Amino acid sequence: MLSLLTAALCLQPAWPQALPTLGHGESISLGAERQLGDRIARELYRDPDYLEDPVLDEYIQRLWAPLVKAAAARGELSPELQERFAWRILLGRDRTVNAFALPGGYLGVHLGLIAVVTSDDELASVLAHEISHVTQRHIARSMDDQSKMTPWVIGSMILGVLAASKSAQGAQALIVGGQAAAMQSQLSYSRDMEREADRVGYGVLSDAGYDPRGFVTMFAKLQQAAGVNDNGAFPYLRSHPLTSERIADMQARQQLSGNLSGNSSTVTQDLTQSMLAARARVMSNGNVDALKAWTQDSKINSPQATPTQQVGALYAATLAHLQLRDSASAERSLQSLERRVQDSGSEPAIRVVRLLKAEMAARQERFGAVLSLLLPSPPGTALARPELIAVAQALARLPPQPMRNEVIGTLRELVQQIPQDAQAWNTLASLLAAQGMTLPALRAEGEAQMARMDWTGAVDRFRAAQDWARNNRLAAGEHIEASIVDTRLRQAQTLVREMQTQR
Template sequence: MRSLRAIAIALLLSYSAQAAELPDLGEVARTTFSAAQEAKLGREIMRQIRIDRDYLDDPELTEYLNNLGDRLAAASEDPGRHFEFFVVRDATINAFALPGGYIGVHTGLFSATRSESELAGVLAHEIAHVTQNHIARIVAVQNNALLPTLAALAVAILAARSNAQVSQAAIASAQAYSVQSQLDFTREHEREADRVGFQTLSRSGLDASGMASFFERLQTQTRLYENNAPAYLRTHPLNFERIADMQNRLQDVAYHQVADSLDYRLLRAKIQAQQGEANDAVKRFANQSYQDEQDEAVRHYGMAVALLRANQAERAAAELQAIPRKIGQSAIVQNLAADVAFARGRGGEALALLRNGLAANPDSRPLAYAYAKALLRQGQPTSALELLHKQLRLHPDDAQLYELQAQAYQALKRTMESHMAQAEAYARRDEYRAAVEQLQLALKSGDRDFYRLSIAEARLRQLQALVERQEVTR
């Protein structure tokens, strides 16, 4: 397996294949594999995934996916549960749930959905795997025997970055007692996730038919291309009975049409424009038909993304100009317009676009990131700091804001504060050792300000304690 993404999927396969039966009560399972243990394992896996090349750090996609996921989680059976949704750069159709409520979605799956409710249906299914405590329940059935398997897989994830053969051996060892005959019980998990996920999707106000329509299309694709089944079906066994169950549930739900959000449509176009060769993407969008004004606007946006990839900034600008003003005020369109302006050598125009865009969309973190980066790029670190201070008051746990703050301080030659901000960025990603190193550098920077020294020393002690705790629990 080449990457952490593949190993994360292997983790899903491993715990699914261990199911001998489903205990009636999730609380019983928690006596064997506690919520704290699961959360700890999930954080360790995510710490490694975030530095993998396939992890897609796209603020717009991440914000959208988490907003949609949070809407579904609020309608789930456990609305207080921690969830974090992330994007994997992979053209295959797949999604997966990890310990601790972390849910990954391939760009290929996002692109393959035909409606927002279809995407939501997949997320609702993955959320159900988490809320039903499937990992903990499997551990309980195995009477603790699975804990070494999970630990071995965590080791495999760590090994994968430097030695793929070592990681494969670790995975093979961890899965040694997984028996093919137990796959029937994997289907039991899937049926439960279908049922609970369907209820979540219905309560969220989205189109409840989205789950059935997407899975039915995957099943059809499997019949047509037996040797090239979507990756999602290899990790989530699907059969006609499950699809029939979903369709039967639809009979009890009043149909109401739900329009796709503009953000969904734009971001789906963005993913499609970033797939394959840039010139091929340009041709695909040039040949696209459209039915209404929003369709046409989405096509122009996708074409602009593809043209910018192909280093045709002037043509990209013309495509954006063709987008109606109302749709053009979208934070996603404004962000692209600023990128195009920079590519045309118009930094001042880019700043104005981002400033006005953020004023119109004050809750858009992607625009805030882009505006801060633009201010730094244009040699305005003081203005960038003012913006970042405001954003951090609203979002004190945002690692990217701290990283940008570190860059702004460095541009102003405020070295100690730069190291302190970078330490907070690392800490927000559970990289405590790296955070400690940054604070040690801060204390050696020569800054004699007593107040800042006191803060840095106190924070260093806190993070050193977290490093020790992290080492003990590994």
């Protein structure tokens, strides 16, 4: 994924020495900021390193939801801002320790960040900091003084800077004009903005029920990484410069709140978090040498390694064996992992291993085994999203089964609740097609493109659905589906025209 610098959006380096009044001072409307974010996000969705992984998506959303709720309860996140902004989190298959906040409430996380954290609290502290940049409208305030620049120029400039760590040539192709190029070095939040995001984020993190020591232990990790910052491995530090003052401020807040210890050893790493961090490590670096290294991690059997570290290493080894298509080694590693996790008695950790076991079965095209592993007991129990996606994908590859209609209904409920869930739409499309329901399958493909803001791709799919409806006899209920397709096609065509006008 593009190197998504969390703070690569501040277009003005100067900032008043006093903290600004929260929520005031910006002239850019919420609608204009959202439109700019949409333009940038469209490009990010097209990047080959953009990742849709149900297991990691669920993990991030589990951490994110309490933060949004706490920010709203504290009055930091206004109802209008909550309604008008996207509040979408994107995952990037990138090894850099990084996160991002874009105009319009788009946030995201690089797998490299998930890979280095050792507690939910640490990762939540980064998300709390980022949500505070958005709720305090730091992006809009920064853009305010650049009002002479068109939104398209600003968007292109941001994309150019985001591309810089991936390809200098690509960055030059995206940066528009000498003015934008000259301002690249200024794209960072001011110190006052950083202090404000720390202060607000600390309160949000605490109110959401996380251990605020996660802020200090995360700062310690980033500060330790500062030594390798110049080689581009840790761009987060370039855009979020850590100062002794900021670290001391977080430590002082801990003392005031009664959390006197900032030692990272006091923050517990559980088995589930360790395995999810391992998943991020393996998925962020898929070259053969790296995968082989994960299979030979010394922590697997090291007496110096903690049980949690051993479980994480075994998970990484199993997934790496899978990526290398070494099924026999993956099976052996998985058996060892399963024994250790079962002995722990941790239900969340046992579930993560079960999902990995189902993933292995799917890669080996043992789709019946996927159903045996993931279908709920007793029947009728609701499936969580990772299980639902895996079960639906397996059903699409199996001969017709009675439960297909039930899973189709559940997926339809999911996309009604979360229409921006592109992966759920695509999974639904595959299952509908396997069931011989061509028109709704084509419509679902179009909705998946809409969710990823690929308006042109959506027009193509909706037109295909429209053509099919005209040339085939519609079944009962499909007239309504055809009417929805006509409406969605017009909406997609309007978005294409608007996009072309903006260029």
